[in-house]
């Protein structure tokens with residue numbers, strides 16, 4: 001028997017979540033964001049599962065696009081940050097990629113390069129995130145330069161990113177929207193704005209294209225869940241098993257530093273999963289886990305290869321019992337990665353992208 005820890009990836013759930021994104025924004029096309037190895041789920045498998053359903057994929061860099069092309073993925077792929085140096089334009093051309101243009105140097109490089117075919121370009125505007133993009137007052141000139149170069153760039157979209165689309169409070173989102181609407185009207189541009197939270201909860205941001213990412217993997221990015229986000233299905237289940245059980249009297253410390261001390265006579269289960277697998281060491285005592293589909297909690301610090309859970313109220317749990325760190329148990333019970341992230345003082349994105357290569361991925365559902 002191998003070590004029981006696996007990351008089970010439900011490709012049917014991935015497609016369900018992608019369809020939900022489309023349902024939320026029926027007038028838009030949704031590019032499926034597959035960066036960071038599809039948020040830790042395996043970009044090639046996820047791309048295969050979404051081919052034919054998603055009209056385009058998005059990645060952060062050429063290397064991620066190459067991985068998909070080498071696996072035979074023919075769907076258009078957009079580089080969300082464009083090129084990192086001018087020499088990458090040859091690869092953009094060869095691989096038939098689309099690209100964001102967020103800076104003058106990228107624009108100059110594109111206009112100096114003679115592509116075999118014009119490259120679809122998403123011009124990135126900084127509407128208030130203050131990370132990448134042209135300030136609105138300079139975006140018009142950049143747009144006009146691209147428009148004047150139809151041999152270099154085609155299918156222009158105005159792209160921007162929201163800083164606060166997930167929050168209930170909407171004033172800053174509205175401020176960003178106002179800048180974008182004004183600019184889009186001036187340029188008569190089609191828009192690509194919405195990330196997952198805006199796809200789920202900000203219909204005013206739905207443009208020709210949306211860019212849902214984390215919602216595809218079943219994580220709810222909204223500060224306050226809504227009817228759509230409650231329908232998201234978890235894609236990854238991080239599953240392991242109890243490998244040892246300890247009976248301890250009250251007052252005994254468990255794990256490194258003795259952070260957790262048995263408050264009563266306790267049964268402790270040792271689980272094969274630790275920070276060496278990407279389970280967050282910041283998980284506090286009380287972080288939920290499912291044992292045979294029933295909720296219990298972490299007791300003691302997470303170690304590299306193991307963690308400990310309180311089985312005192314689960315007398316039927318024993319060596320070999322299923323443990324779900326996040327995802328769906330065999331009983332159907334779900335523990336959301338968002339809830340676990342909350343107990344680790346982080347977000348689902350870091351937990352999902354942080355599952356390390358030591359953890360075998362197992363895929364379920366039809367590849368397409």
Ligand SMILES: *Cc1c(COP(=O)(O)O)cnc(C)c1O
Nearest residue numbers: 033080161195196211212213214
């Ligand atoms: C990662 C990313 C997205 C997707 O964001 P989610 O919050 O995961 O939906 C969208 N747009 C850009 C530019 C990104 O970098």
